[in-house]
Amino acid sequence: MPQDRISRREFMQRTGKAAGFAAVAVGGAYFLHEPVRKPFAQKDDAPVSRDLRIAGMPDRMIMVHGGDPAVMTSAALSALGGMSAFVQPGETVVVKPNIGWDRRPEQAANTHPAVVAEVVRQCMDAGAKRVVVTDVSCNDPTRCFNRSGISAAAREAGADVQLPQEARFREVNMGGAMLGRQLVYDIYLEADRFINLPIAKHHGLTRATLGMKNLYGILGGSRSRLHQDIHNSVVDLAAFLRPTLIILDAYRVLLRNGPQGGSLADVEERGMLLASTDHTAIDACAGELFFDLTPDDMPWLGIAERAGLGTSDWRSIPLDEITV
Amino acid sequence: MSSSFQRYRRLRWLRRSSQTFFFLLFLYLLLQTNIDALDSPDAVPEISAPVELFLELDPLVAISTVITTHSLYRNLFLALIIIVGTLFLGRFFCGWMCPMGTINQMVAAVRSGRMQGKQRLEQNRWKPYQRWKYGVLAFMLGAALLGSTQIGLLDPIALLTRSMALILLPAYNVFTHDIYGWSLHADLGPLSILLTGLSWVTHALLIRAETVVFDQTFLILLIFVAILLANRFITRFWCRGICPLGALLGLLSKTSIYGLEKHASLCTDCNKCALNCQGGDNPQPGYTWHQTDCHLCMNCVASCPEAGIDFRFFPKREETTQKVSLTRRAVLSTAGAGMLAVPVLRAATHPGRTPDPTLVRPPGSLPEKEFLSRCIRCGECMNVCPNNALHPTLLQAGAEGIWSPMLMPRIGYCEPTCVLCSQVCPTGAIDELTEAEKAWVPEAGKAETAGPPLRIGTAFYDLGRCLPWAMAKECIVCEEWCPTTPKAIYFEEVEVQNRDGDYLYLKRPHVDPALCVGCGACTYACPVKGAPAIYITAVGETRNTQNRILLEQDRGTSGKRR
Numbered sequence: 028m029p030q031d032r033i034s035r036r037e038f039m040q041r042t043g044k045a046a047g048f049a050a051v052a053v054g055g056a057y058f059l060h061e062p063v064r065k066p067f068a069q070k071d072d073a074p075v076s077r078d079l080r081i082a083g084m085p086d087r088m089i090m091v092h093g094g095d096p097a098v099m100t101s102a103a104l105s106a107l108g109g110m111s112a113f114v115q116p117g118e119t120v121v122v123k124p125n126i127g128w129d130r131r132p133e134q135a136a137n138t139h140p141a142v143v144a145e146v147v148r149q150c151m152d153a154g155a156k157r158v159v160v161t162d163v164s165c166n167d168p169t170r171c172f173n174r175s176g177i178s179a180a181a182r183e184a185g186a187d188v189q190l191p192q193e194a195r196f197r198e199v200n201m202g203g204a205m206l207g208r209q210l211v212y213d214i215y216l217e218a219d220r221f222i223n224l225p226i227a228k229h230h231g232l233t234r235a236t237l238g239m240k241n242l243y244g245i246l247g248g249s250r251s252r253l254h255q256d257i258h259n260s261v262v263d264l265a266a267f268l269r270p271t272l273i274i275l276d277a278y279r280v281l282l283r284n285g286p287q288g289g290s291l292a293d294v295e296e297r298g299m300l301l302a303s304t305d306h307t308a309i310d311a312c313a314g315e316l317f318f319d320l321t322p323d324d325m326p327w328l329g330i331a332e333r334a335g336l337g338t339s340d341w342r343s344i345p346l347d348e349i350t351v
Numbered sequence: 352m353s354s355s356f357q358r359y360r361r362l363r364w365l366r367r368s369s370q371t372f373f374f375l376l377f378l379y380l381l382l383q384t385n386i387d388a389l390d391s392p393d394a395v396p397e398i399s400a401p402v403e404l405f406l407e408l409d410p411l412v413a414i415s416t417v418i419t420t421h422s423l424y425r426n427l428f429l430a431l432i433i434i435v436g437t438l439f440l441g442r443f444f445c446g447w448m449c450p451m452g453t454i455n456q457m458v459a460a461v462r463s464g465r466m467q468g469k470q471r472l473e474q475n476r477w478k479p480y481q482r483w484k485y486g487v488l489a490f491m492l493g494a495a496l497l498g499s500t501q502i503g504l505l506d507p508i509a510l511l512t513r514s515m516a517l518i519l520l521p522a523y524n525v526f527t528h529d530i531y532g533w534s535l536h537a538d539l540g541p542l543s544i545l546l547t548g549l550s551w552v553t554h555a556l557l558i559r560a561e562t563v564v565f566d567q568t569f570l571i572l573l574i575f576v577a578i579l580l581a582n583r584f585i586t587r588f589w590c591r592g593i594c595p596l597g598a599l600l601g602l603l604s605k606t607s608i609y610g611l612e613k614h615a616s617l618c619t620d621c622n623k624c625a626l627n628c629q630g631g632d633n634p635q636p637g638y639t640w641h642q643t644d645c646h647l648c649m650n651c652v653a654s655c656p657e658a659g660i661d662f663r664f665f666p667k668r669e670e671t672t673q674k675v676s677l678t679r680r681a682v683l684s685t686a687g688a689g690m691l692a693v694p695v696l697r698a699a700t701h702p703g704r705t706p707d708p709t710l711v712r713p714p715g716s717l718p719e720k721e722f723l724s725r726c727i728r729c730g731e732c733m734n735v736c737p738n739n740a741l742h743p744t745l746l747q748a749g750a751e752g753i754w755s756p757m758l759m760p761r762i763g764y765c766e767p768t769c770v771l772c773s774q775v776c777p778t779g780a781i782d783e784l785t786e787a788e789k790a791w792v793p794e795a796g797k798a799e800t801a802g803p804p805l806r807i808g809t810a811f812y813d814l815g816r817c818l819p820w821a822m823a824k825e826c827i828v829c830e831e832w833c834p835t836t837p838k839a840i841y842f843e844e845v846e847v848q849n850r851d852g853d854y855l856y857l858k859r860p861h862v863d864p865a866l867c868v869g870c871g872a873c874t875y876a877c878p879v880k881g882a883p884a885i886y887i888t889a890v891g892e893t894r895n896t897q898n899r900i901l902l903e904q905d906r907g908t909s910g911k912r913r
Contacts, residue, residue: 129766129768129792130792131392131393131795140392165832166766167738167766168560169386169388169396170386170396170766170768170769172388173388173389173390173392173396174389174392174768176391176392178389178390179389179391191560192528192531192554192560192561193528193532193560193561193562194529194531194532194535195532197536213535231830231831231838231842232825232826232827232858249878249880251876251877252878254826254827254831255818255878257825284836284837284838287831287834287836288836289792289834289835289836290798290799290836291793291796291798292798292799
């Protein structure tokens with residue numbers, strides 16, 4: 028029988044289908060409707076900082092003279108009570124040498140690889156679960172990590188050597204005097220311990236780049252703006268991330284054309300190494316010893332002192348002077 | 352089923368395996384276009400794989416640069432493998448090796464409704480448009496006679512290398528980085544364990560630590576997409592109608608001793624051979640076979656149920672076999688048009704008289720005229736650059752030099768010790784260099800570089816944007832990054848008054864053009880976003896003795912002996 032009228036069932040099905048899609052459209056529009064543009068979501072999270080010092084440990088300064096960088100490193104750590112005073116079994120340690128430039132060890136633009144390797148080895152011996160060696164290089168990271176000798180030496184000592192991957196930087200609010208939201212390599216937000224391994228070298232703007240300025244290399248993004256107020260910026264970094272230990276390599280010191288150098292004529296062999304838990308004191312000491320700078324020549328020291336990050340009068344803390 | 356049928360089906364599988372192998376090899380070499388990790392500070396960074404192999408095998412690259420330069424650069428003699436093979440066997444390269452052909456074949460294999468039955472058969476018959484490619488070839492080689500290498504614009508290997516390296520790989524890179532970043536930072540509550548797994552997988556899929564971008568690649572993308580989409584209308588339209596390498600190999604295949612033999616008496620006119628033909632060369636008995644269009648894909652013989660066609664050595668010369676149907680007049684007039692195009696392009700946009708100041712070429716680049724006689728715009732140099740510093744030009748080098756490499760220091764600077772672009776350049780447009788020849792940084796154990804540096808340009812300040820010059824702010828990041836020793840960027844200490852009336856000491860930077868090599872590290876690092884406060888122009892480049900400011904540079908001294 029030819030039907031000129033549709034069945035009730037078909038009527039229900041077809042109008043139901045249309046009504047269903049219509050309901051989705053209306054509901055979606057209702058849900059998404061934005062009568063006044065919502066303000067752009069400004070992130071307003073609380074400032075983050077990481078204090079990875081050993082609680083209750085009195086600040087000391089170790090000054091090592093001698094020859095071999097690995098032997099000096101080992102001597103400094105022994106004087107401080109061994110790495111087990113700083114690293115507990117099962118901890119993740121991030122070790123940050125200066126691997127900023129595509130330079131060989133003898134050009135003294137990067138931390139000496141033997142210092143890095145010795146620190147890694149001792150962390151592993153102290154039972155660390157993982158020792159990450161990384162830096163945000165200026166030059167091509169592959170070249171910097173290789174040419175500095177650090178990649179090979181640290182890997183052989185058992186480190187997880189990481190060339191920073193773009194996706195791993197996280198924006199955090201440092202809440203500092205100069206530095207607000209900055210992109211930080213995520214390992215610094217996760218690690219249990221942080222060992223800063225700077226090298227003492229010349230710098231055009233600040234005259235010397237020492238411990239605190241080495242923290243520049245935890246940042247990604249447009250970090251070159253930091254030069255506009257470098258002293259407050261590095262103190263903000265040092266307050267954001269307080270290291271467990273600082274070992275400053277002065278086996279070779281770059282005296283001119285820093286922080287990259289390049290010519291061996293600009294390098295002086297000093298055969299020294301400093302270690303301390305006081306970031307301000309170690310910078311004050313290194314600036315005086317290697318660059319003849321007084322605390323007044325290094326304005327970040329005064330700012331750091333006022334911020335409670337240590338003392339610029341490095342002679343006021345106990346000093347062990349060792350010759351190996 | 353006849354035994355020949357079985358044999359050809361095996362041969363067809365062999366062809367498919369060969370295509371897969373060469374396509375994967377092509378991708379592998381693209382991905383290997385970077386340096387390996389080194390285990391010693393003194394090891395020289397090297398590229399371990401022969402990454403420019405396909406370009407060196409390409410007879411068109413060899414022939415075109417032989418015409419423009421009267422020499423056969425480095426490994427371009429490898430093209431003899433393809434040339435000799437084609438002289439004996441025909442266009443086996445197109446059907447068995449060419450990665451561009453393989454991509455086209457894969458896209459064409461996705462059948463649309465339009466490409467069924469009769470329509471598919473009809474578009475597979477030989478058509479006069481298949482002669483266009485000889486015109487493209489004649490035009491390009493005509494231009495080559497006047498010293499302009501334009502072949503790379505349409506050479507399939509150069510085109511594919513460029514399209515993959517500058518668009519598809521960067522797109523893949525962005526995609527994997529985005530997912531990796533999301534898997535690291537997202538929070539799915541109890542499902543976060545899945546994110547950890549995803550981050551491991553995507554981490555393994557990353558091909559470099561950072562994403563790269565390339566300027567001016569939209570046109571390259573459009574052309575590539577158009578070539579692929581053409582397969583929806585005509586199977587392998589590019590290979591049949593446009594490809595100048597196909598045209599060249601077609602001409603070479605005239606002497607081939609391997610070919611199709613038709614047995615009309617066995618043919619039942621089932622059309623299966625023509626239906627599956629890749630070259631559009633009429634394998635079917637009763638039609639004229641166009642040998643120069645055959646890719647030797649073996650589809651026709653593998654689909655013939657009656658043994659009506661055979662591939663064999665020294666096939667019987669059939670009157671139905673046509674080699675190539677070109678008239679001398681058409682060839683000569685097209686080549687003449689190609690020659691004519693060169694002065695027209697040069698007169699219209701020739702940068703010779705006033706070179707675009709931003710046209711900073713990679714270190715080792717030949718003088719501009721010789722450079723353009725060799726550069727095939729393959730993009731190998733841009734792909735290998737660790738700093739993403741090299742980008743294709745649009746019109747900075749004139750229309751004649753479109754897609755040739757230029758330094759864009761705002762995106763990346765020329766890495767002082769890196770000479771990789773000079774090593775991968777298949778045609779020698781960039782002279783092969785060592786670190787010592789580039790001489791930007793002293794070698795191991797040396798206080799000075801061995802000779803004068805190979806300059807690519809000079810830096811200049813925009814004092815109205817520079818922080819210490821215009822805004823009474825500390826900066827000199829440029830000085831920090833300057834890689835030469837002593838640094839080309841120096842500063843003076845000045846006492847300046849800020850708007851509050853306070854006096855402060857600032858370090859104001861200057862460039863010493865006698866020491867600047869033009870690497871662009873200063874421009875890259877300059878914190879002044881938007882237009883940088885320090886920029887590079889090509890003036891002072893070693894390759895052009897007339898593009899100089901300083902008189903002393905003409906003496907060829909390094910500037911160190913001032």
